[in-house]
Amino acid sequence: MGDHREVERRAWVVVTAVVVMLLGVSLAPWVGERLSGGPGAFGRPSDAQAERLVEERAMRGDDGEFELLLTRSDGSPVRYDPCAPLHVVVNDEAAPEGTDALVQEAVDQVAEATGLVIEVDGTTDLGPDDDERWSGDHAPPVLVVWTDPERESDLDGDTTGVGGSVTSRDGEWFETGTVLLDAPQLQDQLDTRGGRDGVRAVVMHELAHVVGLDHVDDPVELMYPQGRPGVTSFGPGDRRGLALVGSGDCRTY
Numbered sequence: 688m689g690d691h692r693e694v695e696r697r698a699w700v701v702v703t704a705v706v707v708m709l710l711g712v713s714l715a716p717w718v719g720e721r722l723s724g725g726p727g728a729f730g731r732p733s734d735a736q737a738e739r740l741v742e743e744r745a746m747r748g749d750d751g752e753f754e755l756l757l758t759r760s761d762g763s764p765v766r767y768d769p770c771a772p773l774h775v776v777v778n779d780e781a782a783p784e785g786t787d788a789l790v791q792e793a794v795d796q797v798a799e800a801t802g803l804v805i806e807v808d809g810t811t812d813l814g815p816d817d818d819e820r821w822s823g824d825h826a827p828p829v830l831v832v833w834t835d836p837e838r839e840s841d842l843d844g845d846t847t848g849v850g851g852s853v854t855s856r857d858g859e860w861f862e863t864g865t866v867l868l869d870a871p872q873l874q875d876q877l878d879t880r881g882g883r884d885g886v887r888a889v890v891m892h893e894l895a896h897v898v899g900l901d902h903v904d905d906p907v908e909l910m911y912p913q914g915r916p917g918v919t920s921f922g923p924g925d926r927r928g929l930a931l932v933g934s935g936d937c938r939t940y
């Protein structure tokens with residue numbers, strides 16, 4: 688890891704998270720150098736509102752653990768603006784067949800649990816590093832890209848997905864995020880019994896990283912770093928964490 692990349696990482700906090708299915712754990716950071724748009728370059732979204740779009744979710748009970756990827760100095764989570772829709776586009780050029788609905792279901796689960804409005808706007812042919820993605824006045828949509836380890840070395844080995852977000856210059860808000868999905872490995876998983884639920888769980892796990900959750904040690908939670916048979920929906924700790932990252936007031940730009 689060179690100095691150049693380190694400097695960029697300080698300027699733009701880049702959140703790193705991975706999920707590994709069934710086998711060993713590896714940690715694969717995703718990148719600072721793609722963030723060529725420059726800190727603070729993104730303006731207020733044109734569809735940001737003056738009030739929350741959806742009421743806050745209650746944090747029920749105190750069962751189950753969760754961890755935040757990033758917190759502010761007051762201990763509150765770094766989060767997305769709950770007063771603007773979070774837009775998502777999918778690069779599905781390499782997507783296994785029939786996964787449109789699967790991604791939509793995963794998005795809906797995260798939206799429901801967080802109280803954020805998350806809209807899948809459609810498809811794109813842009814990749815995570817394309818300059819065009821970062822060249823606008825507004826933060827680009829969250830990109831979910833079906834790809835492979837040849838194109839994205841973060842997916843080397845057993846890693847089936849990587850997800851994370853970048854923050855505003857003040858480090859208090861997430862601006863946009865990226866989910867990399869290993870299409871060949873997930874195709875193999877889709878072909879197994881119950882595989883569709885497992886693949887949807889991978890997408891949910893990565894989207895939960897995007898909105899600000901980190902891994903936990905409890906294997907009943909979906910934020911456990913490895914996929915586990917039968918754990919295909921958010922656990923109690925996941926839900927508490929998702930409610931928290933979706934809480935709070937509007938961002939001021």
Ligand SMILES: [Zn+2]
Nearest residue numbers: 704705706912
């Ligand atoms: Zn993960």
